[in-house]
Amino acid sequence: MKTRIRLIALCFNLALTCAAMAQDMPRFRWENFTTENGLPNNHVYCVLVDAPRIWAGTDDGLGLLQDGKWKVYRPADGLAHQAVLGLALDKRTGDVWAATLGGISRISAGRIDSFTQLNSGLPNDVVYGVGVLGDYVWVATAAGGGRLNTRTNQWSLYNERNTPMYEIWTYAVSPATDKVYYAVWGAGVLEYDVATQHWKDYNDPDGETEMVLFKDQGLIHEITTSVSYVDKILWVATYFGASRYDGRNWHNFLTKDSGLPSNFLNQVKAIDANRAWFSTDKGLAYYDGANWAVYRPALDTHKPEMLIRDASGRTFSVPVDTAPAHNYILGVDFQGDDLWVATAEGLSHGIRQK
Helix, strand or coil: CHHHHHHHHHHHHHHHHHHHHHHHCCEEEEEEECHHHCCCCCCEEEEEEECCEEEEEECCEEEEEECCEEEEECHHHCCCCCCEEEEEECCCCCCEEEEECCEEEEEECCEEEEECCCCCCCCCCCEEEEEEECCEEEEEEECEEEEEECCCCEEEEECCCCCCCCCCCEEEEEECCCEEEEEEECCEEEEEECCCCEEEEECCCCCCCCCCCCCCCCCCCCEEEEEEEECCEEEEEECCEEEEECCCCEEEECHHHCCCCCCCEEEEEECCCCCEEEEECCEEEEECCCCEEEEEECCCCCCEEEEEECCCCCEEEECCCCCCCCCCEEEEEEECCEEEEEECCEEEEEEEEC
16 A cells, blocks of 8 residues: 555656656747748748848748738849858848858848859859858858858958868858857867867767767767757757757756757757757757657657656646648747748748747
């Protein structure tokens, strides 16, 4: 009898713990946008919040959601290419920079100016990522990195000749006041020290093997897809897991020992030194420094699903009524406590529930 009472008490305490955990993790009511609502294309590569404006880079144009209405920019309007892979905001001017498969475009007060290899010093017309800091616009292209000085209109090019990169396919860039980081496809992470103007690379100690032989001894893998540098902490997304680097120590995340729903990551977006969002091919994941939450349509039933994994490894689900448009997530941005999420089948707005 006593054993049964203890078991009931244990289950009750566990239920209370799970309930408290569920209340602590962010919950959202999701509303989804598709071509039926005015989105230019359902395949959304990226999203940028410039409240109250929401920008969505799609496979067929750049969409702007403002006052409940969509405006679409395409090459006929001056956009460099219809496929928009990355977006960045110049907070000083309000200009939006779009990385496309045909160059980069600046949208300023309704005017579009595009930069290509033919009319500027852009390293390559295939531009995967863009970032803005001060007077400089940083780009990640298929032929290395580049930096545009918007005051002088001069370009600086970065490739295998003047940096440690041995692959020149740069996939993403994250500029900050002290460091600039590049995700280099097949060659790890490249770091630029603003003060010393010195370049340094970080690579997987296991090489290109998909097996993790040395846990937390370095970058999780060479095939990097995204970097996010916030509060002097570097977060890295790869096709084989994620990494966090504090300047001295690495910590790696895999599905087998974390709440990541998949090791295949398209993007990581940090909030601060401890919290980050991960865009994977099996859902959107949130990490608060100890616990995890996953938001997605269930992989089998496609019904809305929210999963939680606590610091001790216990997992449970939370009843929800809505979910992002698709479980293949490509990017995320923040609007206060709300989320905007780019997916393979639409744009999703996560409205934070109290």
